[in-house]
Amino acid sequence: MDFIKNLIRNIVILVACGFAIYLVAPSMMSQVYSLFGSFFGPLAIIMIVVLAIPKKRKTQPPKTEKNKNLAGESTNQLADKRYKKMIIYGIVGVAIFILLILIINNSKALGIGGAGILILLVVIKIFPDIFDRQLNKKVKEVTRARKGAKAEVRVDSIFLDMKEDYFIINDIETTYGNIDHVIIKRDAGIFLIETKSHYGKVTVQDNTIYINEHLPEKDFISQTMKNTYWLRDRLKECIGFDVWVHPIIVFTNAFVSPIAPIKGINIVNIKFLIKTMERDSRINSTNDEIWDNRDIIYADLKQ
Structure with missing residues (x-):
């Protein structure tokens, strides 16, 4: 549930910022609304999602002969690959969820009737749980790989x-x-x-x-x-x-x-x-x- 907690935290921060703007300068709210109606809205959503995803390891040593014998390097590389896949999965999942919401909001224009709307509502209800479960599984895979790399470094350090x-x-x-x-x-x-x-x-x-x-x-x-x-x-x-x-x-x-x-x-x-x-x-x-x-x-x- 770490991803969902981080996502909720980021949304709360965004709402709090909006409320602060409203208290300080109410006249600016119309400009904020227009920004979210343009390119800034999707950009803000992407930023909220990306910031909710656990961070990548900070350092990646360059590929040189000198560090060819580094402990845990292949495990770190595995963690990096899993991390990239996790980001793609997270962005695609949120994009699908937003698309479902947009379809519901425009169901009349799209000619979707009562049964179709009911199916969409059911999908919207169960999708976040499935998405969060799978994403957290990927987060654990990344975390496990990182811990494995640290353990290998620890063993290597014994013999220095x-x-x-x-x-x-x-x-x-x-x-x-x-x-x-x-x-x-x-x-x-x-x-x-x-x-x-x-x-x-x-x-x-x-x-x-x-x-x-x-x-x-x-x-x-x-x-x-x-x-x-x-x-x-x-x-x-x-x-x-x-x-x-x-x-x-x-x-x-x-x-x-x-x-x-x-x-x-x-x-x-x-x-x-x-x-x-x-x-x-x-x-x-x-x-x-x-x-x-x-x-x-x-x-x-x-x-």
């Missing part, structure tokens, strides 16, 4: 001062979507990190993740497994030998009760990410070779 032992590659495109982070640990090899920004309590039943006892919007286990196999095969092509990939699903905001690995996937809160990775630490020639090839791996995954 640990570059001697950790090499992080962010935002890798795969056949199955995107891998949030691939982390090469000097003495442990390759970790695949899927970051989730959900709130609440995470539990597992029958090898399925539940958040607040509800299924999330995706099958996180399936998503992570597919990306793990993809990464394993890609790394073998890149450096010429089999690599064990340690997959971890990290929740940045949710409480995660102690959970045994599911199909080899650890599920943890962000506070326990480093501790979980430390458990797999072991110095051997394979891990040394992976570490020595980290720049080659980066170039291959980010090409």
